[in-house]
Structures are given as C-alpha cells and as structure tokens.
Amino acid sequence: xxxxxxxxxxxxxxxxxxxxxxxxxxxxxxxxxxxxxxxxxxxxxxxxxxxxxxxxxxxxxxxxxxxxxxxxxxxxxxxxxxxxxxxxxxxxxxxxxxxxxxxxxxxxxxxxxxxxxxxxxxxxxxxxxxxxxxxxxxxxxxxxxxxxxxxxxxxxxxxxxxxxxxxxxxxxxxxxxxxxxxxxxxxxxxxxxxxxxxxxxxxxxxxxxxxxxxxxxxxxxxxxxxxxxxxxxxxxxxxxxxxxxxxxxxxxxxxx
Amino acid sequence: xxxxxxxxxxxxxxxxxxxxxxxxxxxxxxxxxxxxxxxxxxxxxxxxxxxxxxxxxxxxxxxxxxxxxxxxxxxxxxxxxxxxxxxxxxxxxxxxxxxxxxxxxxxxxxxxxxxxxxxxxxxxxxxxxxxxxxxxxxxxxxxxxxxxxxxxxxxxxxxxxxxxxxxxxxxxxxxxxxxxxxxxxxxxxxxxxxxxxxxxxxxxxxxxxxxxxxxxxxxxxxxxxxxxxxxxxxxxxxxxxxxxxxxxxxxxxxxxxxxxxxxxxx
Numbered sequence: 194x195x196x197x198x199x200x201x202x203x204x205x206x207x208x209x210x211x212x213x214x215x216x217x218x219x220x221x222x223x224x225x226x227x228x229x230x231x232x233x234x235x236x237x238x239x240x241x242x243x244x245x246x247x248x249x250x251x252x253x254x255x256x257x258x259x260x261x262x263x264x265x266x267x268x269x270x271x272x273x274x275x276x277x278x279x280x281x282x283x284x285x286x287x288x289x290x291x292x293x294x295x296x297x298x299x300x301x302x303x304x305x306x307x308x309x310x311x312x313x314x315x316x317x318x319x320x321x322x323x324x325x326x327x328x329x330x331x332x333x334x335x336x337x338x339x340x341x342x343x344x345x346x347x348x349x350x351x352x353x354x355x356x357x358x359x360x361x362x363x364x365x366x367x368x369x370x371x372x373x374x375x376x377x378x379x380x381x382x383x384x385x386x387x388x389x390x391x392x393x394x395x396x397x398x399x400x401x402x403x404x405x406x407x408x409x410x411x412x413x414x415x416x417x418x419x420x421x422x423x424x425x426x427x428x429x430x431x432x433x434x435x436x437x438x439x440x441x442x443x444x445x446x447x448x449x
Numbered sequence: 450x451x452x453x454x455x456x457x458x459x460x461x462x463x464x465x466x467x468x469x470x471x472x473x474x475x476x477x478x479x480x481x482x483x484x485x486x487x488x489x490x491x492x493x494x495x496x497x498x499x500x501x502x503x504x505x506x507x508x509x510x511x512x513x514x515x516x517x518x519x520x521x522x523x524x525x526x527x528x529x530x531x532x533x534x535x536x537x538x539x540x541x542x543x544x545x546x547x548x549x550x551x552x553x554x555x556x557x558x559x560x561x562x563x564x565x566x567x568x569x570x571x572x573x574x575x576x577x578x579x580x581x582x583x584x585x586x587x588x589x590x591x592x593x594x595x596x597x598x599x600x601x602x603x604x605x606x607x608x609x610x611x612x613x614x615x616x617x618x619x620x621x622x623x624x625x626x627x628x629x630x631x632x633x634x635x636x637x638x639x640x641x642x643x644x645x646x647x648x649x650x651x652x653x654x655x656x657x658x659x660x661x662x663x664x665x666x667x668x669x670x671x672x673x674x675x676x677x678x679x680x681x682x683x684x685x686x687x688x689x690x691x692x693x694x695x696x697x698x699x700x701x702x703x704x705x706x707x708x709x710x711x712x713x714x715x
Binding site for chain 2: 241244263264272274276277281284285287288310336
C-alpha cells in the first residue's frame with residue numbers, strides 16, 4: 194500500500210536559514226506517528242511542509258492523490274472583527290448538516306457549545322472544537338501541532354484518549370508534534386526525533402533508548418522517561434494519577 | 450426631469466453598497482484597510498491614464514487599481530507587518546495621480562468629481578456599468594465564500610484543506626479593483642475605502658456569523674447611500690461626502706449600542 198505522505202530529501206529553510214535537512218519519512222495508513230525534538234528543531238516547519246504551506250528548498254513532499262488532511266494548528270488567532278459561532282466554524286470549508294456538526298461536538302465533549310462565539314472559548318474547549326472540525330472533514334490523516342498546549346494534565350490525557358478512539362473507529366493516521374513526551378510516546382506506533390534532521394526514529398522504546406534521543410533530552414528527561422516506561426509497562430493494569438512526576442516532566446524541555 | 454436623476458443616483462449608490470459592503474467585511478477581517486486606501490487612491494492615476502489615452506474612465510481606473518492591488522498583494526505576501534509600506538503606497542499613489550492629471554489639459558475643473566465623486570451626474574450607462582461590476586464582485590464573493598472565509602481564518606488551515614490562500618487573496622484583489630472602478634463615480638477616490646470599512650464595522654456588533662455581518666453591512670451601506678443622498682438634497686451638500694457622513698453616523702449609533710449588545714449576549 195502506498196504511503197499517505199512521503200518526503201524525499203526534504204530541506205526546509207526559514208528566513209534564509211536551513212531548519213531541517215535530509216528528511217526522508219513516510220506515514221502509512223492508520224499509524225500514529227509522533228515527532229519530538231527541542232524548540233527550533235524544525236517540528237512545526239515539517240508539519241507545515243507536509244500540509245503544503247511551506248515550499249521546500251530542496252526535495253519533495255508527495256501526498257497520496259486526493260488525500261484528506263485534518264489539520265489541528267497550534268493555535269488560531271480569531272480576529273475580534275470576525276463573528277464566528279462554533280457551529281459555523283465546523284462548516285468550514287465543507288458544509289455539514291446540523292446533526293452531524295452537533296454529533297461531532299458531543300463526541301469531542303463540548304456538545305453544548307455550538308452557539309458560542311469561537312473567540313470566547315477556553316483553551317481546552319477551543320482545542321476540542323479544532324479537533325472536531327478536523328474530524329468532520331473525514332480525514333485520511335490527522336495532523337496535530339502541539340494540540341495539547343494550554344490544556345492541563347487531565348485535559349490533555351482526555352484529548353489523547355479521544356485521538357486514540359478516533360484512530361480505532363475511523364482508522365485514520367495520526368501525525369503529531371508534542372511536548373508531552375511520556376504520554377505521547379506511549380500512544381505512538383513510531384516516534385521521530387528531530388533536531389535539524391531526523392536524528393533517530395523507531396518504536397517509542399527504540400527511540401527512548403537511542404543515544405541521540407538521550408543526548409537531546411538528557412538529564413532532565415529522567416523523570417519523564419521513567420514515567421513513560423511506567424505507563425508503557427502498566428498502562429492496562431491501573432490508571433491512577435501521576436501527579437508526583439509532573440515537576441520532572443516540566444524540566445525535560447532544554448533551553449533552545 | 451428631476452425624478453430621473455435622483456433615481457439614477459439612488460441606483461448608483463445602492464450598486465456600490467452591494468459590492469462594497471460584503472467585500473468590506475473581508476477588508477475588515479483581514480485588516481486590509483490600508484490596502485483598500487492604496488488601491489482606491491491609485492484610481493486617480495487611472496483617471497489620468499484614461500484621459501491621456503481616450504479610454505473610458507472605468508477601464509483606466511480598473512487597470513491601474515488592479516495593477517496597484519497586485520503590487521501590494523505581492524509585496525505583502527509574506528505577511529510581514531507592512532503598515533508603513535502600505536501607508537507609503539497609499540499616499541504616493543494619490544500624489545502621483547494628482548501630478549499626472551495636472552499634465553492633461555482641461556481636466557483641472559473635473560478633478561474634484563474624481564476625488565469626491567459625482568453621483569448626481571451618473572448616466573444610465575454609468576448605472577448599468579456600476580450594477581454589472583457590483584454583480585460581478587458579489588458573484589465572485591458568493592462563489593468563493595467558503596474558501597475565502599477559511600483562508601481568512603488561517604492560511605494553514607486553508608492549505609491543509611487544499612485551498613490555495615494565495616489564489617483567494619488574488620480573488621479579493623480582483624474584487625477590490627472592480628469595486629474601486631465602480632465606486633469612483635459615486636463617492637470618489639478619496640472616500641471609496643470608507644464605503645468598504647464603515648458599513649462592515651457598523652455591522653459587527655449585531656452579527657454572530659460572517660454571513661449576518663455581510664448582510665447587516667449591506668443594509669448599513671444601502672441606508673447610508675440613500676440617507677446621504679437625501680441629506681445632500683435637503684442641505685445642498687456634496688453627495689459623496691454626505692453618503693460617507695451618513696455611514697459614519699450609523700457607525701456611531703452602532704458603536705454606542707455595542708456595549709448593550711455584548712451585555713445581552715452573556
């Protein structure tokens with residue numbers, strides 16, 4: 194089966210400076226792939242190149258013909274002059290029936306927000322609405338850029354549960370960038386670690402053990418990594434809270 | 450035949466509102482007010498071109514406005530903050546146009562009508578041109594409405610859905626040039642941008658969806674055109690500026706009501 198998206202020797206520049214080089218990746222139908230990497234490692238640039246918003250300096254991005262992408266951006270600045278209800282937003286760019294739109298909001302756990310103005314939502318509600326909109330377009334692949342930014346721990350855990358459910362029920366592929374290393378990596382089929390290039394790639398276990406990954410996320414990751422393994426080994430046997438590890442989690446991001 | 454020329458003026462004013470109000474919403478949402486200024490000010494250069502080459506004024510204005518809009522569109526493509534650049538272009542275009550017109554003999558007397566409009570002198574042919582142009586603008590906007598809205602919200606969101614944000618920007622550019630060409634006879638080069646921005650801003654507090662805002666803007670624009678004409682007759686004031694004054698008065702009322710509306714929403 195041909196991949197949904199494939200890059201060949203991709204090189205991306207931002208403001209004349211190369212941010213990413215020699216990227217050869219492919220995303221297959223139905224897999225969950227996570228991109229990790231320090232700030233400025235080219236994560237968002239890569240996503241934007243994959244959706245076609247950035248023209249590569251070299252190399253190419255090949256999307257499967259007719260590929261439908263559900264894109265959930267990092268954030269969305271709604272100009273105060275633009276009146277937009279949540280239900281109207283769900284109808285962009287493809288119109289859907291009111292029932293379908295409402296069902297999508299209920300699925301996302303924000304069923305009562307349809308008539309609210311988009312700009313008046315909280316961060317968590319907003320992310321859920323963005324996800325609901327992306328899913329309404331019946332995507333072959335969901336692309337999420339730091340989608341849990343601004344969500345608290347239970348909020349982002351629920352968000353990932355929903356994404357996992359979406360993958361299972363609709364079979365769409367998921368490609369995401371995230372800072373929540375431990376949660377995200379546990380849920381992924383494959384992890385790509387970026388730092389100006391793809392420095393390592395593989396199953397979460399393989400990447401977590403890779404020296405390149407350890408060099409990047411070094412000492413600060415110990416806690417998160419431990420937590421990740423904890424999750425990975427025991428996630429089916431219990432689901433108690435891991436609040437005690439959050440401080441360590443906060444330290445994992447190296448200064449860029 | 451006083452009735453006829455009032456009717457023509459009213460039709461011309463409504464035609465301009467028909468195009469300018471919905472387009473003006475995009476101008477407001479995308480923060481293109483200066484873009485509108487620069488494009489409409491370039492119309493004077495178009496007038497000079499038309500007079501020098503014996504082209505119809507409409508064609509000259511359309512050509513120059515389109516060229517100007519394309520230049521701005523290209524220069525500001527990278528979404529760099531270009532406030533100053535647009536300011537430079539807006540005023541340079543106006544000054545250059547005025548200088549160019551001064552080279553053409555016998556136009557000095559007419560200059561004011563191109564700057565402030567001459568709605569009371571529109572002919573039946575003018576009315577037909579205005580409504581054709583306005584109809585085209587409206588058709589363009591309706592045709593591309595969903596894609597335009599998506600790319601206004603976020604270029605990336607549009608791109609991911611296979612919509613070219615660049616193409617939508619070009620469609621707005623074309624619509625803007627057409628509107629300028631249509632409106633110069635009615636409100637003049639200096640006040641076209643006002644007919645874009647003011648009705649849309651007036652509509653904002655009442656609207657909960659983009660479509661409602663466009664509809665209310667159309668109502669405000671039409672009311673301004675008719676009320677301004679009526680005022681111009683009653684008080685013997687220049688028609689173009691009277692229309693814009695009426696639009697500004699409606700905006701003031703809307704702005705005064707806006708806190709009440711916001712409270713009611715909660």
